[in-house]
Amino acid sequence: MTTATLLLLVLGLLGAFDIAWFHTYKGRLVTRPECQREAWIHIARGVVYAAQFLCVPNLRFTGTAYAVWLVLFGADVTVAWLDAREEPRSRAAQGGLSGGEYVMHLVLSVCVGALLHAVFSTTWGDWRLPTGVLGSDVPGSLRLLAGGMAVGCLAVSALEVLVLVERRLGPPAPLHVRVRLPATVEQVWNLTQDHRLHPDWDHRFSSIVMLHEDTQGAYTAPPGTPDPRIQTGTVMRYEKTVLGASIRGFGRYKLHRPMRQSTFEFWSDQPHSLIARGVGLWRYTALPAGGMEFATSYTYEVRWGAFGRVVDRFAFRPLFQWYTEQSFARLARRYFGVRRPRVLGREGRKPRAFPTPLETA
Numbered sequence: 001m002t003t004a005t006l007l008l009l010v011l012g013l014l015g016a017f018d019i020a021w022f023h024t025y026k027g028r029l030v031t032r033p034e035c036q037r038e039a040w041i042h043i044a045r046g047v048v049y050a051a052q053f054l055c056v057p058n059l060r061f062t063g064t065a066y067a068v069w070l071v072l073f074g075a076d077v078t079v080a081w082l083d084a085r086e087e088p089r090s091r092a093a094q095g096g097l098s099g100g101e102y103v104m105h106l107v108l109s110v111c112v113g114a115l116l117h118a119v120f121s122t123t124w125g126d127w128r129l130p131t132g133v134l135g136s137d138v139p140g141s142l143r144l145l146a147g148g149m150a151v152g153c154l155a156v157s158a159l160e161v162l163v164l165v166e167r168r169l170g171p172p173a174p175l176h177v178r179v180r181l182p183a184t185v186e187q188v189w190n191l192t193q194d195h196r197l198h199p200d201w202d203h204r205f206s207s208i209v210m211l212h213e214d215t216q217g218a219y220t221a222p223p224g225t226p227d228p229r230i231q232t233g234t235v236m237r238y239e240k241t242v243l244g245a246s247i248r249g250f251g252r253y254k255l256h257r258p259m260r261q262s263t264f265e266f267w268s269d270q271p272h273s274l275i276a277r278g279v280g281l282w283r284y285t286a287l288p289a290g291g292m293e294f295a296t297s298y299t300y301e302v303r304w305g306a307f308g309r310v311v312d313r314f315a316f317r318p319l320f321q322w323y324t325e326q327s328f329a330r331l332a333r334r335y336f337g338v339r340r341p342r343v344l345g346r347e348g349r350k351p352r353a354f355p356t357p358l359e360t361a
Helices: 002-026 033-056 063-090 099-123 142-167 183-190 306-338
Strands: 060-062 132-134 173-183 207-211 234-244 245-257 262-265 275-286 292-302 341-343
Touching: 002 063, 002 142, 033 063, 033 142, 060 063, 063 099, 063 132, 099 207, 173 275, 173 306, 183 275, 183 292, 275 341, 292 306, 306 341
Parallel strands: none
Antiparallel strands: 060 132, 173 292, 173 341, 207 234, 234 245, 245 262, 262 275, 275 292
């Protein structure tokens, strides 16, 4: 099966180029509504390819187990037929397949034919042997490369599934966090509006520095946003250190309603910052029974395209929600002596109690 393995590796390299260049960069199939069905077909093909990369170099099926080859390559042919049938409808808005992609598909078809010939010419007759699964004489280096290809196929398929699911879920909801504090609105307002104390209780920031409005070149305004130096409001530079790397951004207060509400916008021009820009507010509400409720709501846009949206939806945004809840709990413990703060997260969620450090020790 050495020849078949070599052909499979060539097929994998050509297929990777086809996916990266024609499907992702040129066609952006997973992000186009009319191409969703074709994208799911490609995901199925990725799973089939992964199974081939694992089986062809490593296993030899005999007896009734020989049916594995028939099922595996029958699935490959079926997926290819479904893909060819779907492409005219899926690519109609793009004028059909480009010339380069059409040639690539022809080359891939020839490679698939050669692979089928290599596999079945080598294994034909194994179905007459006693049923079993035997090892292979393919060199270990080729088996290792094929294993890497299998992992790559599954990783790409999993990422495409996440992208398709993320788009089906629609825009993510803003983040909401609130906590009740045994204090007056004025006390909480004065404390939380102090940028020097903010990093002390908010896990999302390592430092916050207020900038003078006449500072030249100290920050970059987001595209389409008027220069904050000529706007009413206070500009700040914030930083967060993560694993030794510093992520820097800027923010500006947009509207103050003292003792009631504070709104702001924020942005970062660093390419390694997932957050591109966003908006949010703080609300301060006195409670009839005493004390007050401190609440925040905010949302943001991300960079890195579809990959960034997937990372944000399934990893970063839940982490940021948890980070904000922990920050509000620390505010309540550190400055208002609440041992077990009750922090309410997303709307409709039950309050969560955050134990003190002594209780978690």
